[in-house]
Amino acid sequence: MKxxxxxxxxxxxxxxxxxxxxxxxxxxxQPGRVRPGVSMLRVRETxxxxxxxxxxxxxxxxxxxxxxxxxxxxxxxxxxVTFSYNGSQIxxxxxxxxxxxTGGSQVQDTTVSSDDFExxxxxxxxxxxxxxxxxxxxxMHPAWVFQSxxxxxxxxxxMENEKSKPGQVKNMVLGTSYAPHYNWRSTTVGYDAATxxxxxxxxxxxxxxxxxxxxxxMDPRTYLYQNYIFCFEALSYQDGMQNQNxxxxxxxxxxxxxxxxxxxxxxxxxxxxxxxxxxxVSPYHLAARIKQEQGADMGICASGNSQTYPGxxxxxxxxxxxxxxxxxxxxxxxxASGSYGRPWNSAYKSLMGGAEYLSSSFISEGQDxxxxxxxxxxxxxxxxxxxxxxxxxxxxYEGNYQYQAYAENGLLDSTIVFKIPVYLNMPEYAVDxxxxxxxxxxxxxxxxxxxxxxTPSFHYATSNYSLIVPKGxxxxxxxxxxxxxxxxxxxxxxxxxxxxxxxxxxxxxxxxGSQSSYVITVVREGGSxxxxxxxxxxxxxxxxxxxxxxxVKIQRLxxxxxxxxxxxxxxxxxxxxxxxxxxxxxxxxxxxxxIEKITW
Numbered sequence: 001m002k003x004x005x006x007x008x009x010x011x012x013x014x015x016x017x018x019x020x021x022x023x024x025x026x027x028x029x030q031p032g033r034v035r036p037g038v039s040m041l042r043v044r045e046t047x048x049x050x051x052x053x054x055x056x057x058x059x060x061x062x063x064x065x066x067x068x069x070x071x072x073x074x075x076x077x078x079x080x081v082t083f084s085y086n087g088s089q090i091x092x093x094x095x096x097x098x099x100x101x102t103g104g105s106q107v108q109d110t111t112v113s114s115d116d117f118e119x120x121x122x123x124x125x126x127x128x129x130x131x132x133x134x135x136x137x138x139x140m141h142p143a144w145v146f147q148s149x150x151x152x153x154x155x156x157x158x159m160e161n162e163k164s165k166p167g168q169v170k171n172m173v174l175g176t177s178y179a180p181h182y183n184w185r186s187t188t189v190g191y192d193a194a195t196x197x198x199x200x201x202x203x204x205x206x207x208x209x210x211x212x213x214x215x216x217x218m219d220p221r222t223y224l225y226q227n228y229i230f231c232f233e234a235l236s237y238q239d240g241m242q243n244q245n246x247x248x249x250x251x252x253x254x255x256x257x258x259x260x261x262x263x264x265x266x267x268x269x270x271x272x273x274x275x276x277x278x279x280x281v282s283p284y285h286l287a288a289r290i291k292q293e294q295g296a297d298m299g300i301c302a303s304g305n306s307q308t309y310p311g312x313x314x315x316x317x318x319x320x321x322x323x324x325x326x327x328x329x330x331x332x333x334x335x336a337s338g339s340y341g342r343p344w345n346s347a348y349k350s351l352m353g354g355a356e357y358l359s360s361s362f363i364s365e366g367q368d369x370x371x372x373x374x375x376x377x378x379x380x381x382x383x384x385x386x387x388x389x390x391x392x393x394x395x396x397y398e399g400n401y402q403y404q405a406y407a408e409n410g411l412l413d414s415t416i417v418f419k420i421p422v423y424l425n426m427p428e429y430a431v432d433x434x435x436x437x438x439x440x441x442x443x444x445x446x447x448x449x450x451x452x453x454x455t456p457s458f459h460y461a462t463s464n465y466s467l468i469v470p471k472g473x474x475x476x477x478x479x480x481x482x483x484x485x486x487x488x489x490x491x492x493x494x495x496x497x498x499x500x501x502x503x504x505x506x507x508x509x510x511x512x513g514s515q516s517s518y519v520i521t522v523v524r525e526g527g528s529x530x531x532x533x534x535x536x537x538x539x540x541x542x543x544x545x546x547x548x549x550x551x552v553k554i555q556r557l558x559x560x561x562x563x564x565x566x567x568x569x570x571x572x573x574x575x576x577x578x579x580x581x582x583x584x585x586x587x588x589x590x591x592x593x594x595i596e597k598i599t600w
Contacts, residue, residue: 029069029070030070030101031068032068032069032081032100032101033065033067033099034063034065035098035100035236040062040063040360041061041063042061043060043062043081043092043093044078044094045093047077048077048366048380048381054086054088060085060090060092062083068083068094069081069082069083070099071091076148076149076419077096077149077368078093078096079093079095080093081094081099095363095364095368096368097234097235097236097363097364098363117135121134124148125150126420127426129221129426129428129430130221130224130420130422134224137225137226137229143413143415143416144416144418145416145417145418146418146420147420148420148421148422149378149420149421150422151377151378151422151423152424154423154424154425155424155425155427158384158423159214159218161383161384162375162384164186164188164214166189169190169208169390170384171209171214171390171392172201172202172208172209172390172391173185173209173213173392173393174391174393175200175205181436182440182441182512183434183435183436183438183439184209184210184212185208185209186207186208186209186211188208189208190207190208193443193460193461195483196441196484196485201390212434213392213434214392216431216432216434217392217393217395218375219426219427219430219431220371220420221430221431222396222430222431222433223371223399226412227399227400227403228396228399228403229418230406230418231369231370231371231396231399232370233282233370233399233402233416233418234368234418235281235285235369236280236281236282236363237279238282243273243409246284246405246408246411247268247269247283247284247405249405249408249409250284250287250291250405251269251287251291253296254291254294254295254296254297255297256268256290261302262303263346263347264346264347268351271347271348271352272286272287272351275351275355276355281358281363282402284402284406285358285370285402286351286354287401288401288402289398290315290354291398291401292391292394292398292401293317294315299327301320301330301331306328308328309328309331309332309334311345312331312344312345313344313346313347314330314331314354315350315354316354316357317330318330318334318354319332319333319334340354340356361386362388365386366379366380367379367388368419370394370395370398372421373388373389374388374389374391374394374395375395437512438510438511439486439487439511439512440510440512441482441483441484441486441487441510442482442484442508442509442514442515443460443483443484443508444480444481444482444508445460445482445483446458446480447465447479447480447506448479449476449520451476452469452476454466455552455556455559456559460483463516463517463519464521465521466523466548466551467520467552468523468549468552468553469497469525471524471526474524475495475497476504476522477494478492478493478495480492480506482508484510484511486511487511488508490506491505497524499526500523500524501522501547501549502524503519503520503521503522504519504520505519506519521548521552523548523549536598537570537574538550538571538574538587538598540553540554540572546588546591546598551588553572554572554584554588557572557580558580558585564580574587575587
């Protein structure tokens with residue numbers, strides 16, 4: 001029985017264009033065709049490159065069932081093909097998601113050895129850090145096929161183009177009152193540390209994501225587990241692999257489970273199966289995408305009950321860009337006449353039109369996995385843009401939905417193709433998920449000393465201050481308040497002072513454990529005062545030497561806390577340019593540390 005199963009698995013692998021014969025060989029001059037149901041598939045000059053045109057300058061389109069000869073599958077996302085078109089032979093590249101191999105070499109071996117799999121992984125160019133995960137998955141599911149997508153993109157370039165920064169917020173995380181996820185939010189944009197306020201970018205609960213959480217969800221190794229790897233599943237329709245029961249498994253617990261859309265006589269799952277077959281898209285993907293976009297309860301985009309756009313549907317939230325009311329923008333798009341069968345004035349037209357949109361705008365453009373629809377690293381025409389969703393966790397959630405559909409229908413041991421990105425100069429190990437450990441704000445809202453003014457004036461982002469007190473002052477009282485109510489403050493209260501320089505450190509500890517310190521240098525005057533003839537440039541306190549207290553005195557003159565007189569100006573104008581500026585402060589600092597002495 002085991003031998004029969006092995007033969008069936010190997011045969012299934014052959015149908016996916018992968019041949020195990022002491023290793024894995026590429027498809028070479030194999031007959032194939034465009035998947036049935038696909039329409040208006042474009043051909044590219046290079047992988048993901050310019051669209052090919054005929055001699056009259058018209059775009060070349062091919063439909064499902066068109067026979068092709070597959071010349072090269074080195075690029076797992078874009079196959080090189082040749083085919084007949086209007087009496088001419090055309091050679092170019094097509095998205096592999098829309099192609100299927102209809103014949104090929106015969107099986108020579110009947111088993112898949114560990115050595116074969118190791119050779120395959122190396123041949124695909126998977127980094128060593130990927131291999132432990134893939135070995136484990138292969139052991140559980142020998143029929144699964146792992147294709148590497150060599151993006152050629154440096155990890156640092158990816159981060160720079162996806163991270164949250166002024167003018168660029170592409171990735172968001174949900175934060176609510178019961179699950180705020182403060183430590184997953186960005187503190188670079190959309191955040192005011194002084195008031196501990198985050199500003200949403202979509203509705204009232206979607207915030208710019210932190211760099212740490214972004215890196216975790218962009219690292220492909222995050223998903224190399226049985227239930228999450230489906231974010232790399234090739235999203236094309238596979239006849240016999242996807243069924244209506246699987247669609248219902250995904251829709252379970254939502255308003256779509258075993259139900260009909262408003263105004264329709266067929267169930268959601270039945271219509272989604274039709275949409276998948278028609279446009280060459282996995283119906284599991286369609287179901288998971290709607291579930292991710294709409295949630296468990298029927299909203300105005302699925303009900304047709306919008307007061308602004310009555311009778312209009314948009315199940316996939318297409319055109320619902322980040323704003324205070326994205327759903328309304330989505331309905332505006334759906335109500336307009338145009339492509340994809342719009343206006344979507346019925347639930348059926350919305351479901352079918354949304355499937356066509358996903359097919360032509362993403363899957364046929366090389367963004368044929370959940371991962372690449374979130375992080376566009378394959379569509380070279382618009383790298384890092386043209387991304388379907390802003391929820392940074394969407395690939396994991398939707399991938400898990402699709403895994404559940406396969407699992408509940410006993411299809412996990414089928415041949416399933418996973419297209420896994422690889423980047424240059426990645427972190428040596430998989431990125432750790434940052435702890436959801438609370439508010440990271442460790443800033444002060446206020447800092448003061450009773451009876452005195454700090455230099456410079458307090459600002460939450462300034463960490464160093466100075467103060468001079470008379471020699472008779474043996475203590476000061478320090479007060480401070482944290483910007484976040486969940487943070488704690490230490491180092492305040494009554495502080496004893498010695499004669500000379502004292503360092504007072506106020507420490508703020510955030511809810512997530514982060515800390516910051518505010519340092520106050522307090523100089524208590526004291527000692528004998530030398531004769532006037534011993535006073536020179538830089539020695540403002542007249543003690544016969546230049547020290548920290550002189551820096552404080554110059555700073556106080558600069559900001560106007562002390563009055564500038566002819567006498568102290570002569571002492572503070574160290575460089576002799578006729579003004580007291582920060583340059584004089586720097587010269588005193590360089591004198592103190594011995595870099596450049598002030599001539600007496």
